[in-house]
Amino acid sequence: MEQNPNKFSIKKFLKSLAREIIVPIVLALVVIQYVIQAFQIPSGSMEDTLHTGDFLLGLKFTYGSPIPFTNKHFPGYAEPKPGDVVIFRYPGEPEYPDNNPARYTHLFNALMFGNFYWDHEPEAGQPHLVHFADGPKDYIKRCVAVHGDTVAVHEGRLYINGVRQDTIPGRGKWTETYRSKSPRDERETFVIPSVGDEFVLDSLPLEKLWWMRSIILQENPDSHVELELTLLKDGVEDNNFEFTDFKVPVENDRGMLLNAMFTRNRTVIQHRLTQGDTVSGAMSFSYFRELARIGFLPLFDPHAKGGFTRQVSYVGLEGSILRDLEGNVAMYSSPAVVVADSAVAQDSAGRDTLASGSVFAEPNTLPRLEIRRKLTIDGKEIDRYTVKTPLFFMMGDNRDNSADSRYWGFVNLRNIRAKASVIYFSFENDDQAFSLGNPFTWWRIPFRIRWSRIGKVIPLIER
Structure with a gap:
């Protein structure tokens, strides 16, 4: 008896499904996981x-491609070298759930709304569902120096x-706007x-200690790394000490600190400030203590109880802020130096004379401040x-508009994701004239594509 070739067959359907859909999807996932990164x-x-x-x-x-569900990588055939354009994980990230798979299970990615995780060990009163509004950030910079280099x-x-x-x-379109003295200019x-x-940690200045914290955090992704700062006033702990005249330079890496100062000091008029100015106002040491402890300032309280989900989002801390703190403590504790037009002095015979331009220090009546530091791994x-592990120094080609290793230190080999290779698409929309949500702007699409950049190989720069 002949079989009807048009008769539906589950076996044929499954074979076709595997051949046409499942196999391509699996191959695409393998390529995305191990071969390329967009x-x-x-x-x-x-x-x-x-x-x-x-x-x-x-x-x-x-x-080296990442090994799924771990913080390890397969061996690569090369390390980044000076001149390579590199995609890497921002080295100052807080402890995202991705780094703790034993506790957190990733549920789904909500695209622009972030990632959702299931917390198997929530704190008392905390929900199991965790919403990370900001995911781990990948940066792209040029590797300009490697371990052992002097910078x-x-x-x-x-x-x-x-x-x-x-x-x-x-050089770049914002060079003139941002051209001012800042940590990117002098190291x-x-x-x-x-x-x-x-490294002996107690011998490092605060900013370099912050860089070291970043190194330790990158090398120990499964551990909890914490920097605890304690302020001593005349030898007595006072972590709520208030600086009445804390000085901050107006630079493009000071946004978080300046916003905190403006919030506390309503009299500061922001629109009159320009790059290079210095503002001053009241600041509490507890602000810096909390920043250093968690590495990031939470926009949502990660320990807040109640609610269906636990909202988590952060603003990052640049190490130069701790340099500001250390500098203000030093200024606060130093005696005032005065240059007088004339001062009374005695000659060798004991007679009073006037010495023009004499320098003397006024007695310091302010309390003596000292910062104690404690760096812990898992307590x-x-x-x-x-x-x-090997470390690398990253820098943007547009050096006047780049937050890079000059601010947050070195990048560990484990945090490096990929070597940038080729531009597959380019779209100009700096003026926001095109909007996906506005169909009346869709006609601009072919005119906004940078056709000449598609397929361009990313150039290396030899040192």
Whole structure:
């Protein structure tokens, strides 16, 4: 008896489903997981090499593809070298659930609304459902120096091993707007730590200690790393001490600190300030203490009880803010130095004379302030730390408009995601003239595509 070829067959249907849908999806997931990473350029920090609105592909296997459900990577065939354009995880991230798979299970990604996780071990009164409004951030910068290199920044120019690097252009559409003195312009000479280097933590200034905290956090992703600051006033702990005249330079990395100061000091008129000005006002040490403890300032209280979900979102802390704190403590505790037009002095015979331009210090009646630091890993205090994995110094090609390693320190090899390779699409919408939600602007699409940039290989810069 002949079979009807048009008769429905579940077996044929399943084979067709596997061949046409399941296999391509599995292959696509494998490629996305192990081979390539897509990235969109959100800012002008890499101009003119990369433009806002460029979409590019990065090769994951170059530096080592991630192993699913772990914080480990397969071995890569190379390390980042100076000149490579690199996609990496921002090294100052808080402890996202991705780094603790034993406690958190990822439920789904809500696109622009963030990620939802199930917390298997919530604190008392906390819901199991956790909403992370901001996911871990991937950055793209150029690797300009590697472990063992000597780095310095003078007047915004980068020096590697004593040689000025003129290959990074440092020009972009916002250069003139942001051209002012800031941490990106002056960095004293330092050496990028190599594997095996040991550091005595108590000997480091606060900003460098913050960089070291970042290194430890990157090298110990399954651990809880915390920097605790304590203020001593005349030898007595006073973490609620109020600085009555805390000075902050107006620079483009001070937004969080300046906003906190404006909130406390309503008399400061923001629109009269320009880059390079210094503002002052009342600030509490407890603000800096909390920032240093968690590394980020929560926009939603992560410990708030009640509600269907636990909202979590953060604003990041730049290490230069701690340098401001240390500088203000030093100024507060130093005696005032006065230059007098004339002062009474005695000559060798004991007679009174007048010495023009004499310098003397007024007695300091202010309390003596001192900052104590304690760095812990899983609650255990450490006083020394040995670097375990290679570190790299990243910098934007548009050096005058780039938050990079000059602010938040080194990037660990484990945090590096991919080597940027090629631009597969580019769309110009700086003026926001196109809106996906407004059909009347869709006619602009073909005129906004940067056709000449599609397929462009991302150039390397040899040092």
